[in-house]
Amino acid sequence: MRHPWRRLKSALPILAIVVLAGLLSGCGGPFPQSGLRPASDFARSLDELFRGIFFWAVIVFVLVEGALLVAVFRFRDRQGKRAAEHVHGNTILEISWTIAPAIILVLIAVPTIRTIWEVDRPTTDPDALLIEAVGRQWWWEFRYPELGIVTANEIHVPVGRTVDIRLTSADVIHSFWFPRAGGKRDVIPGHENQLWFKMDSVGVFPGQCAEFCGMSHALMKMEMVSESVEDFEAWVAQQQRPALGTGDTAPPAQPQEVAEGEEVPEPQADPLDAGLRAVLEAGNQAFLGSGCIACHRIAGTVAAGVLGPDLTHIGSRRTIAAGILENTPEEMARWLRDPGAVKPGALMPTLNLDEDTIRTLVAYLESLK
Amino acid sequence: MSVSEASHDTAGTAAVHEGTYSGGLWSWVTTVDHKRIGIMYAVFAFFFFLVGGLEALLIRIQLGSPESTLIDPDLYNQLFTMHGTTMVFLAVMPLSAAFFNFMVPLQIGARDVAFPRLNAFSLWVFVFGALFLNSSFLFGGAPDAGWFGYANLTSTQYSPGVRIDFWVLGLQILGVSSIAAALNFIVTIINLRAPGMSLMRMPLFTWMTFVTSFLLILAFPAITVGLVLLMFDRTFGTSFFNPAAGGDVLLWQHLFWIFGHPEVYILLLPGLGIVSEVIPTFSRKPLFGYPFVVYSGILIAFLGFGVWAHHMFAVGLGPIGNTVFSATTMLIAIPTGVKIFNWIATMWGGSLRFKMPLYFAVGFIAMFIIGGLSGVMHSSAAADLQQTDSYFVVAHIHYVLFGGVIFALFSGIYYWFPKITGKMLSEGIGKAHFWLMIISFNLTFFPQHYLGMHGMPRRTFTYQEGLGFEAMNLMSTIGSLVLGFSILIFLWNVFHSLRKGESAGPDPWGGATLEWAIDSPPPHYNFRVEPVVHSRDPLWAEGGLDVDVNDPTAPEPHMPSPSLWPCILAFGLVLAAIGAVAKALLIVLLGAGVVVAAIYGWAFQPLER
Numbered sequence A: 001m002r003h004p005w006r007r008l009k010s011a012l013p014i015l016a017i018v019v020l021a022g023l024l025s026g027c028g029g030p031f032p033q034s035g036l037r038p039a040s041d042f043a044r045s046l047d048e049l050f051r052g053i054f055f056w057a058v059i060v061f062v063l064v065e066g067a068l069l070v071a072v073f074r075f076r077d078r079q080g081k082r083a084a085e086h087v088h089g090n091t092i093l094e095i096s097w098t099i100a101p102a103i104i105l106v107l108i109a110v111p112t113i114r115t116i117w118e119v120d121r122p123t124t125d126p127d128a129l130l131i132e133a134v135g136r137q138w139w140w141e142f143r144y145p146e147l148g149i150v151t152a153n154e155i156h157v158p159v160g161r162t163v164d165i166r167l168t169s170a171d172v173i174h175s176f177w178f179p180r181a182g183g184k185r186d187v188i189p190g191h192e193n194q195l196w197f198k199m200d201s202v203g204v205f206p207g208q209c210a211e212f213c214g215m216s217h218a219l220m221k222m223e224m225v226s227e228s229v230e231d232f233e234a235w236v237a238q239q240q241r242p243a244l245g246t247g248d249t250a251p252p253a254q255p256q257e258v259a260e261g262e263e264v265p266e267p268q269a270d271p272l273d274a275g276l277r278a279v280l281e282a283g284n285q286a287f288l289g290s291g292c293i294a295c296h297r298i299a300g301t302v303a304a305g306v307l308g309p310d311l312t313h314i315g316s317r318r319t320i321a322a323g324i325l326e327n328t329p330e331e332m333a334r335w336l337r338d339p340g341a342v343k344p345g346a347l348m349p350t351l352n353l354d355e356d357t358i359r360t361l362v363a364y365l366e367s368l369k
Numbered sequence B: 001m002s003v004s005e006a007s008h009d010t011a012g013t014a015a016v017h018e019g020t021y022s023g024g025l026w027s028w029v030t031t032v033d034h035k036r037i038g039i040m041y042a043v044f045a046f047f048f049f050l051v052g053g054l055e056a057l058l059i060r061i062q063l064g065s066p067e068s069t070l071i072d073p074d075l076y077n078q079l080f081t082m083h084g085t086t087m088v089f090l091a092v093m094p095l096s097a098a099f100f101n102f103m104v105p106l107q108i109g110a111r112d113v114a115f116p117r118l119n120a121f122s123l124w125v126f127v128f129g130a131l132f133l134n135s136s137f138l139f140g141g142a143p144d145a146g147w148f149g150y151a152n153l154t155s156t157q158y159s160p161g162v163r164i165d166f167w168v169l170g171l172q173i174l175g176v177s178s179i180a181a182a183l184n185f186i187v188t189i190i191n192l193r194a195p196g197m198s199l200m201r202m203p204l205f206t207w208m209t210f211v212t213s214f215l216l217i218l219a220f221p222a223i224t225v226g227l228v229l230l231m232f233d234r235t236f237g238t239s240f241f242n243p244a245a246g247g248d249v250l251l252w253q254h255l256f257w258i259f260g261h262p263e264v265y266i267l268l269l270p271g272l273g274i275v276s277e278v279i280p281t282f283s284r285k286p287l288f289g290y291p292f293v294v295y296s297g298i299l300i301a302f303l304g305f306g307v308w309a310h311h312m313f314a315v316g317l318g319p320i321g322n323t324v325f326s327a328t329t330m331l332i333a334i335p336t337g338v339k340i341f342n343w344i345a346t347m348w349g350g351s352l353r354f355k356m357p358l359y360f361a362v363g364f365i366a367m368f369i370i371g372g373l374s375g376v377m378h379s380s381a382a383a384d385l386q387q388t389d390s391y392f393v394v395a396h397i398h399y400v401l402f403g404g405v406i407f408a409l410f411s412g413i414y415y416w417f418p419k420i421t422g423k424m425l426s427e428g429i430g431k432a433h434f435w436l437m438i439i440s441f442n443l444t445f446f447p448q449h450y451l452g453m454h455g456m457p458r459r460t461f462t463y464q465e466g467l468g469f470e471a472m473n474l475m476s477t478i479g480s481l482v483l484g485f486s487i488l489i490f491l492w493n494v495f496h497s498l499r500k501g502e503s504a505g506p507d508p509w510g511g512a513t514l515e516w517a518i519d520s521p522p523p524h525y526n527f528r529v530e531p532v533v534h535s536r537d538p539l540w541a542e543g544g545l546d547v548d549v550n551d552p553t554a555p556e557p558h559m560p561s562p563s564l565w566p567c568i569l570a571f572g573l574v575l576a577a578i579g580a581v582a583k584a585l586l587i588v589l590l591g592a593g594v595v596v597a598a599i600y601g602w603a604f605q606p607l608e609r
Helices: A004-008 A012-025 A039-075 A090-119 A227-241 A274-289 A330-335 A354-367 B003-007 B010-019 B025-029 B033-061 B074-108 B117-138 B163-191 B204-236 B249-283 B292-307 B310-315 B319-347 B356-377 B381-387 B393-421 B427-453 B468-502 B565-581 B585-604
Strands: A129-136 A137-142 A149-154 A152-160 A163-169 A174-176 A184-185 A193-198 A203-208 A220-227
Touching: A012 B117, A039 A090, A039 A193, A039 B319, A039 B381, A090 A174, A090 B319, A090 B356, A090 B381, A129 A152, A129 A174, A129 A184, A129 A203, A137 A152, A149 A152, A152 A163, A152 A227, A163 A174, A163 A184, A184 A193, A184 B310, A193 B033, A220 A227, A274 A354, A330 A354, A330 B033, B010 B117, B033 B074, B033 B117, B033 B468, B074 B117, B074 B163, B074 B204, B074 B249, B074 B393, B117 B163, B117 B565, B163 B204, B204 B249, B204 B292, B249 B292, B249 B310, B249 B319, B249 B356, B249 B393, B292 B319, B310 B319, B319 B356, B356 B381, B356 B393, B356 B427, B381 B393, B393 B427, B393 B468, B427 B468, B565 B585
Parallel strands: A129 A163, A152 A220
Antiparallel strands: A129 A137, A137 A149, A163 A193, A174 A184, A203 A220
């Protein structure tokens, strides 16, 4: 009989491939959407819990697969000479390998239940910032009811302050998931769900819908801009202003928050030169004239549609089409030419606009900051 | 060791029993012989396994590179929906049914199942239902709302057209087949066991068939209720799942998963049964802890009804619900672990003969452990908030259902192929099949754990560049292509062995259970003389069986005559479904007419001519 270790050698190529596959699996970085790179209190508690479970899983894996391998190599009988022991069972063994996993499961269950009661209950933070997220085929609407802001696909949150997100759906079931901010929560028509977390890092974090919701589910993405309190407040102030070029070219009104303190806002000069103003007015006319207003809203104009994203500050967003396209004039034009080519099944119809109208509209929309 | 090895002239009896499979196409369509029905189940199931596999390969090719435009999202969504639906209902379940059919009567020493015509009916309902479901590709597209069909995406508002109608009706038809088969096997196992075979002497595979059959009749009504409600919503404008009219979309999820989780064990338990047969045979040692293996199977099935909401940890059940379902889910790990430990203990101290069935059984245990451990990770409701609906779950289910169930089913195929066909499968080709399959399986699915944890959601037709998903997806795609190739090697093995394979003889492996006491393939009446059983491993008993079950001087048993009615009845059911999809009342009524006529024909046709 050959030594068991020498027999193991025959399995080495296989082991090598499996280990290599495991190592290679880690490649590809830097994983901006990874649940293993927590950036909030919520994500951190899930991560810590997962690592604890993973630790036990590795131990069980090594022990049980090890026992299997030893059995396979030690009791292998190539010549058919060894006589098998005819045992039928052993009650002590049975009881012990029933109890051993039970103990490990208790060690997993205790932190699990503790974490469930931590993350599955409403937040008790009185200072939490309320945000309403509405899932729609296939984009996200974000509303800040306390601040009077409506935006789409781009959620801004202040670092270090709890955000309390209320989730509803306008059509089918979606799931709200920013892996680096924590676990997912389904967005269900007819139910209001809730999720809260406190970001602890500044940055732009990608997220996307995690429940199959129809044709372009894979393209229902979003971004979270986690920023310092000052940057967040600046963003709030900007979003609260009526957009430039919304027909009313008077200097924008200053929001209350920024106007506090000794700094008295100076009346701003009209930022629009005559040429730009012409483009904007033409764009405004084109926007009002090509049916856009049936679905979209631009605060301060007659456009008050509610089916599509609010475009009041579209020019200030990093991306368009639910995180699929960068917000550049070229991509905006591409979207306007044929939305269905970018996002199959999108509710926005192909408007058959001529290139001049598209140019006008793009200039107009990009100016809405 | 086995009595049949000593007392039988293999070559001679093989010629005598050629009649088992002779006869033209008509004899197969009208057959009520459990062995022929088993073979047809296997052939159709394997065909749909290839179809589902092809769908999987198209999915993987699309995901091989970021933002690929090879397959548009409309087709992709049909492919992943049909891949899941096909593998669950048209491949794995009927492949298990093939073994139920062929092996259970042989293992309990019976001449057939309790209701041979009902058995044929189950087969034809499955075959016609499967063709009906897949015909949707030709009529406006296949179902595209996922195999789980979450409401309200399946409503007429969000899924107009006939795609979902095909799914709703197809699954109801397949449910009829499963319930009829399950009742048949329960009655068979309770009533037709050979004298002396008490429940606690039944072979493990028969035991797991028995448990699975109960799961089927208890789980399918839940999805049937859901499907009927959905059919009413879609056809008659009711609002069970319409939130705008006071319906609740979560009702569907509860109904579906009360079926859906036991369904996982419906897929798994037959495989556990197969492995529990193969390991003792090739360890030359009785199964360690037989009663514990039996009870743990029952316990898994029982607990399987109390864990459905672990598929719903992200829906916001609240802390109490999530705690309860986390705890019940974790409990399942205990009986599952008991089974694994008992298999290892069976091998321990044994005399392991590494033939292909044992290769696949050991491969099964090794992969199933990984799937079980990732399952424990999901059972933690909080940790699962990151994992659910990500590729981590895709990896998990494939370690359980491919690394687990498919490996176990291949173990069963290599183990019983000689019994079914009278020919041995080639060990050499088998090894190539096994090693290629287990390596490429891991290459395909192991990286998906990382993909999920790094934030890739499942059921997405593409992913954007820059998220770090490219390399692992490419690995997975390459693995899947090799995996597909390994299945072709298996097919080659089957064709090669059917033509040139070694003759098997009654008992090529030295098995302990009754099926090895008769010829391969068995004569159409199985046992000429009813066996009498005195122990769990009757063929390993001192002196073997005490009756000659093949005694040529005994009178030849009468067997039931063939009948076409089960096939016609099945056709009538599907005809009615075709009418329902086409919204043609006339065809529905015609189908109903065929059903009624076939029931009459069936009832008045004498059992034996």
